Amino acid sequence: MNKQxxxxxxxxxxxAVIVLAGAGGxxxxxxxxxxxSENEKTAQxxxxxxxxxxxxxxxxxxxxxxxxxxxNPLSESLARGADTLSSTRQPQSKCESNPAPVFANDITDMxxxxxxxxxxxxxxxxxxxxxxxxxxDHARVPVYAPAQMTLESGSHNVGxxxxxxxxxxxxxxxxxxxxTEPVEAIKKLLPVEPKQDSRTQELAPIVFAAGxxxxxTTGTDVAGNWDFGVYNSTARNRxxxxxxxxNSATYTTAVCPFDYFTPGLKSVYFSKFNSGALGGNPPHGxxxxxx
Numbered sequence: 615m616n617k618q619x620x621x622x623x624x625x626x627x628x629x630a631v632i633v634l635a636g637a638g639g640x641x642x643x644x645x646x647x648x649x650x651s652e653n654e655k656t657a658q659x660x661x662x663x664x665x666x667x668x669x670x671x672x673x674x675x676x677x678x679x680x681x682x683x684x685x686n687p688l689s690e691s692l693a694r695g696a697d698t699l700s701s702t703r704q705p706q707s708k709c710e711s712n713p714a715p716v717f718a719n720d721i722t723d724m725x726x727x728x729x730x731x732x733x734x735x736x737x738x739x740x741x742x743x744x745x746x747x748x749x750x751d752h753a754r755v756p757v758y759a760p761a762q763m764t765l766e767s768g769s770h771n772v773g774x775x776x777x778x779x780x781x782x783x784x785x786x787x788x789x790x791x792x793x794t795e796p797v798e799a800i801k802k803l804l805p806v807e808p809k810q811d812s813r814t815q816e817l818a819p820i821v822f823a824a825g826x827x828x829x830x831t832t833g834t835d836v837a838g839n840w841d842f843g844v845y846n847s848t849a850r851n852r853x854x855x856x857x858x859x860x861n862s863a864t865y866t867t868a869v870c871p872f873d874y875f876t877p878g879l880k881s882v883y884f885s886k887f888n889s890g891a892l893g894g895n896p897p898h899g900x901x902x903x904x905x
Contacts, residue, residue: 717760744868745843752838791841870903
């Protein structure tokens with residue numbers, strides 16, 4: 615046998631050995647099939663990586679705290695102002711029509727009242743005053759609601775210091791002026807610093823029952839008296855036809871404030887009338903209060 619034939623035999627032998635070795639390896643080391651649990655785990659991993667299988671993220675909205683929530687100024691002012699009142703006295707959404715409400719409670723401790731200046735009077739300027747004056751000679755006296763009434767407006771000014779207006783009905787307004795210490799429920803609604811003018815601002819409609827305390831006062835610094843006025847939109851006094859004074863409902867709708875009290879209380883107020891005690895504010899024509 616020549617060398618070329620011998621080389622071919624050797625080459626065939628090598629190929630045979632390689633083929634037999636491969637077959638033996640397959641028989642000795644078969645391919646390991648993954649278990650069913652491994653298949654499920656792999657599938658879950660693939661699914662979690664798939665963009666289409668992911669659920670969209672939900673953007674959480676932080677809950678607004680009480681400090682960041684927007685509130686109606688009006689409603690907030692009410693919450694602050696009514697904290698000292700009975701829970702049964704809630705703001706009235708609408709006034710009740712009654713052109714002749716009855717005042718069944720005194721506006722102050724009447725034993726402390728030295729005199730009453732009935733309206734109207736005329737001050738320097740001239741300055742028409744259609745409210746009455748309650749003279750208490752600088753004594754610190756309480757001021758009460760004469761009937762159920764709802765706070766409507768008020769002011770804190772240099773010359774006041776406080777003035778407050780209430781609705782006893784849709785038609786009848788009650789005014790207290792030169793009040794030195796309004797109750798905290800009202801004081802909270804007004805500016806801390808007094809203004810230079812006495813223009814009023816609308817306030818939260820706090821309801822006061824007859825006899826409720828609305829404040830204390832020592833009256834004005836000079837005279838020691840304070841204001842009590844009543845205005846009725848259905849009334850028309852003589853100033854309504856006076857071109858000098860018919861530019862304000864404060865002048866044209868003012869009435870005798872004591873006519874609304876019960877007969878027993880009214881007689882006590884009338885007994886305190888003393889127009890001469892006002893000095894610089896003399897009576898101006900016929901009084902509103904008929905004795």
